[in-house]
Amino acid sequence: MPQLNGGGGDDLGANDEMISFKDEGEQEEKISENSAAERDLAEVKSSLVNESETQQNSSSDSEAERRPPPRPDTFRDKSRDSLEEAAKRQEGGLFKNPAYPGYPFIMIPDLTSPYLPNGSLSPTARTYLQMKWPLLDVQAGSLQSRQAMKDARSPSPGHIVSNKVPVVQHPHHVHPLTPLITYSNEHFTPGNPPPHLQADVDPKTGIPRPPHPPDISPYYPLSPGTVGQIPHPLGWLVPQQGQPVYPITTGGFRHPYPTALTVNASMSSFLSSRFPPHMVPPHHSLHTTGIPHPAIVTPQVKQESSQSDVGSLHSSKHQDSKKEEEKKKPHIKKPLNAFMLYMKEMRAKVVAECTLKESAAINQILGRRWHALSREEQAKYYELARKERQLHMQLYPGWSARDNYVGGYGKKKKRKRDKQPGESNEHNECYLNPCLSLPPITDLSAPKKCRARFGLDQQSNWCGPCRRKKKCIRYIQGEGSCVSPPSSDGSLLDSSPSSPTMLDSPPRDSKPQTEQTQPLSLTLKPDPLARLCMPQSPLTESPSRKSSNLPATICQNGVDHNHQSNPLQSVPYSLSLAQPSTSFLSSPRPLSGPQQLQPLSLVTKSLE
DNA sequence: AGTCCTTTGAAGTCC
DNA sequence: GGACTTCAAAGGACT
Numbered sequence: 343m344p345q346l347n348g349g350g351g352d353d354l355g356a357n358d359e360m361i362s363f364k365d366e367g368e369q370e371e372k373i374s375e376n377s378a379a380e381r382d383l384a385e386v387k388s389s390l391v392n393e394s395e396t397q398q399n400s401s402s403d404s405e406a407e408r409r410p411p412p413r414p415d416t417f418r419d420k421s422r423d424s425l426e427e428a429a430k431r432q433e434g435g436l437f438k439n440p441a442y443p444g445y446p447f448i449m450i451p452d453l454t455s456p457y458l459p460n461g462s463l464s465p466t467a468r469t470y471l472q473m474k475w476p477l478l479d480v481q482a483g484s485l486q487s488r489q490a491m492k493d494a495r496s497p498s499p500g501h502i503v504s505n506k507v508p509v510v511q512h513p514h515h516v517h518p519l520t521p522l523i524t525y526s527n528e529h530f531t532p533g534n535p536p537p538h539l540q541a542d543v544d545p546k547t548g549i550p551r552p553p554h555p556p557d558i559s560p561y562y563p564l565s566p567g568t569v570g571q572i573p574h575p576l577g578w579l580v581p582q583q584g585q586p587v588y589p590i591t592t593g594g595f596r597h598p599y600p601t602a603l604t605v606n607a608s609m610s611s612f613l614s615s616r617f618p619p620h621m622v623p624p625h626h627s628l629h630t631t632g633i634p635h636p637a638i639v640t641p642q643v644k645q646e647s648s649q650s651d652v653g654s655l656h657s658s659k660h661q662d663s664k665k666e667e668e669k670k671k672p673h674i675k676k677p678l679n680a681f682m683l684y685m686k687e688m689r690a691k692v693v694a695e696c697t698l699k700e701s702a703a704i705n706q707i708l709g710r711r712w713h714a715l716s717r718e719e720q721a722k723y724y725e726l727a728r729k730e731r732q733l734h735m736q737l738y739p740g741w742s743a744r745d746n747y748v749g750g751y752g753k754k755k756k757r758k759r760d761k762q763p764g765e766s767n768e769h770n771e772c773y774l775n776p777c778l779s780l781p782p783i784t785d786l787s788a789p790k791k792c793r794a795r796f797g798l799d800q801q802s803n804w805c806g807p808c809r810r811k812k813k814c815i816r817y818i819q820g821e822g823s824c825v826s827p828p829s830s831d832g833s834l835l836d837s838s839p840s841s842p843t844m845l846d847s848p849p850r851d852s853k854p855q856t857e858q859t860q861p862l863s864l865t866l867k868p869d870p871l872a873r874l875c876m877p878q879s880p881l882t883e884s885p886s887r888k889s890s891n892l893p894a895t896i897c898q899n900g901v902d903h904n905h906q907s908n909p910l911q912s913v914p915y916s917l918s919l920a921q922p923s924t925s926f927l928s929s930p931r932p933l934s935g936p937q938q939l940q941p942l943s944l945v946t947k948s949l950e
Numbered sequence: 951a952g953t954c955c956t957t958t959g960a961a962g963t964c965c
Numbered sequence: 966g967g968a969c970t971t972c973a974a975a976g977g978a979c980t
Contacts, residue, residue: 676973681958685974693975701975705957712958727959743961747971 674741677734680723681712 678686685708692704692711712720734741 676960676971678973679959682973685957689975699975700955700977702954702956702977704975705955707957709957724959731960743972744963746973747962 674734674738674745676743676746677730678727680720680727681709683726683730684708684712684715684720684723 685705688708688711689701689704692707693699696704696707698704698707715723
């Protein structure tokens with residue numbers, strides 16, 4: 343797969359990502375300090391690239407059986423540790439991978455990968471094999487032949503090599519905006535049984551799910567319009583929350599895969615699973631079985647998949663038919679970036695740990711956790727994202743992100759982020775109200791706080807991220823996260839980069855997260871997001887959405903800008919707010935007074 | 951029903 | 966090349 347082999351062109355943002363790593367958190371001044379760490383990360387990423395290249399280039403059994411060079415123990419162990427919790431959750435799951443559990447990405451089940459041999463998978467390789475999807479025995483002629491080839495080529499795990507494929511997602515499970523593939527394994531968590539297990543009723547629609555007709559093929563033999571109607575035979579296994587799955591099958595290929603792609607049989611299956619033929623450029627010779635891809639959402643699938651074919655066939659009006667065609671025009675979604683991949687994986691965990699459901703709040707937590715991730719772990723997601731983009735590019739050479747610009751560039755269709763720092767009242771709120779010393783989290787989305795604060799002529803005062811058009815790390819200082827056990831992904835779930843050290847030099851050093859930060863401030867500062875973890879979060883009790891912005895009612899310094907009426911103070915969970923210095927968190931470190939007060943200073947400074 | 955919120959990153963356009 | 970915009974996921978909240 344020459345075009346995938348980066349050789350030189352395989353960077354696809356890798357450099358930028360590295361830069362982003364470096365720059366976020368004002369790393370410019372600390373480049374020398376962190377040079378070693380940078381090298382570490384570079385090595386990690388390099389190894390990741392090498393892995394992918396090796397996977398792409400390896401097609402022989404010998405290579406397939408070749409063990410990858412041992413990865414740094416820190417990386418491996420950390421990865422294992424980081425997902426230990428997920429592993430526990432996955433106990434009893436369909437695919438147990440004790441070494442690297444809980445990693446749900448399905449991107450690159452490279453059957454020719456040297457990592458596939460049992461027991462020798464690197465964390466990264468395992469990453470791509472953690473497809474804890476329900477499997478389904480599939481009998482397919484072409485599939486068998488291809489399967490035989492794959493079997494001969496690689497001693498891949500059974501769930502990959504065998505002719506078992508994840509079942510088709512029942513349409514009722516498909517959230518309109520949900521891709522047809524899930525990166526999250528949370529929904530398969532045994533301990534989190536889907537509601538329809540007990541009652542075969544769609545939790546959202548309340549519509550009873552029809553039992554699976556035994557004579558219907560579980561994967562996509564039908565027309566695209568009917569694909570979504572296929573009731574999968576393992577409906578009880580279908581992930582909830584609209585996390586659909588769809589078959590990974592190699593049987594659907596009408597033609598042999600292009601040379602570049604046949605190198606990687608698993609990628610073939612992956613591509614076939616992700617990209618339906620009507621979406622795939624002809625030269626890719628993908629089959630036409632209509633296997634949906636998470637990146638593809640047809641209007642019919644989004645809404646009602648039942649009327650696609652019949653409706654168009656019986657449409658007598660050309661205009662209508664044209665419109666329908668336009669509607670049918672599948673929507674190729676953007677490939678997920680690293681953070682999105684991370685969110686997909688971790689969202690469910692955060693939801694479970696924080697008893698939160700509001701995505702905005704969860705995303706805030708995830709954003710913090712993302713920053714708290716170690717370089718290695720972030721690199722892992724960057725690599726996944728890079729591969730995602732590669733696949734996307736290969737499958738849709740002509741696709742452009744512009745295609746998804748609904749209103750066209752400059753024409754805002756949905757978002758209205760154009761509030762300039764000066765024209766919105768966010769700063770006024772922040773500065774005038776002592777309890778808002780920590781700006782509303784909405785402000786976090788407002789870029790360039792330093793810009794607003796210092797102006798263009800004082801860029802030297804800007805924080806690094808602001809200089810790079812990133813989030814203002816000064817502005818978000820003091821932001822907290824939910825109170826919860828340390829994250830299994832290596833980041834503290836409630837770890838907060840609010841620590842000065844953390845913010846100014848986010849987890850860019852190679853130390854494990856637990857060593858990096860454990861900032862005392864985390865346990866001391868009132869974490870605005872801590873509210874999110876409250877079982878009865880007042881998040882939504884605000885009359886308006888604006889006021890529901892998490893930190894709006896939380897004072898940065900926690901000492902006491904809390905609203906007197908802040909319900910958190912009376913809520914047992916309000917550890918970080920009501921009893922900032924003692925009861926909270928199981929931080930092994932003793933909390934000392936001075937340390938307690940430290941973190942707040944920066945905020946004051948930023949507000950200054 | 952449609953949009954917003956909220957996060958980060960990628961990619962596009964505009965100047 | 967900087968500045969800016971949109972979209973990707975998610976689901977509750979809001980209009």
